[in-house]
Each structure stands twice: as C-alpha cells, then as structure tokens.
Amino acid sequence: MAYVIAAPCIGVKDGACADVCCVEAFHTTPDADQFYIDPEVCMNCSACVAACPVGAIFAGDDVPEQWQSFIELNASASRARAELDRAGDEGKER
Numbered sequence: 276m277a278y279v280i281a282a283p284c285i286g287v288k289d290g291a292c293a294d295v296c297c298v299e300a301f302h303t304t305p306d307a308d309q310f311y312i313d314p315e316v317c318m319n320c321s322a323c324v325a326a327c328p329v330g331a332i333f334a335g336d337d338v339p340e341q342w343q344s345f346i347e348l349n350a351s352a353s354r355a356r357a358e359l360d361r362a363g364d365e366g367k368e369r
C-alpha cells in the first residue's frame with residue numbers, strides 16, 4: 276500500500292517531502308490544509324518519511340488507528356487532482 280500523509284501535516288504543510296520524492300507523488304492546493312500522496316503514483320520507497328519534520332508520513336499498513344481516515348483522504352484528494360488534470364488536458368486539446 277502507498278504511503279499516506281496524516282494529521283500532523285495540517286498547518287505545517289512546508290513541502291519538504293515533495294523535494295525528495297522522485298516520482299512527484301505529492302500534491303496540494305493553496306486551499307488545502309495539508310499535502311497528499313497519490314497512491315497511484317507512490318513507489319513505496321520511503322524516502323519522504325525522514326524528510327518530514329513532524330512525522331506525518333506513514334507506510335499505508337502502519338497508519339495509526341486514529342488517522343485511518345487519512346488513507347481514503349489522500350486517495351480521494353488524488354483522484355480529484357487527476358480529474359482536474361484530465362479536464363485541463365482535454366481543454367488544451369480543443
């Protein structure tokens with residue numbers, strides 16, 4: 276299972292993780308409280324875990340009980356981003 280960003284990222288959102296990811300799995304928007312990891316892109320390399328200053332990133336199987344909902348939150352935010360990207364690409368093709 277892909278890596279997951281949980282609650283400690285909220286309000287920190289410094290982007291340190293995104294700098295170390297070689298597949299660009301991280302994303303966010305100006306309005307979002309946190310960064311997200313796209314589970315369709317993450318290669319499970321674990322490089323981002325040590326880069327996070329607040330311990331917000333977990334292997335999918337190790338997400339603490341109280342933050343299990345963040346597994347779906349990362350996935351749904353990533354699906355929404357992919358949808359927006361597709362719509363943007365289709366707009367460019369017209």
Ligand code: SF4
Pocket residue numbers: 278295296297298299300301312316317318319320321322323324
């Ligand atoms: S585990 Fe590796 S591939 Fe996945 S988000 Fe972290 S740095 Fe990127």
Ligand code: SF4
Pocket residue numbers: 280283284285287288289290291292293309310326327328329330331332
């Ligand atoms: S390094 Fe940690 S706190 Fe910073 S944006 Fe990434 S997950 Fe959030």
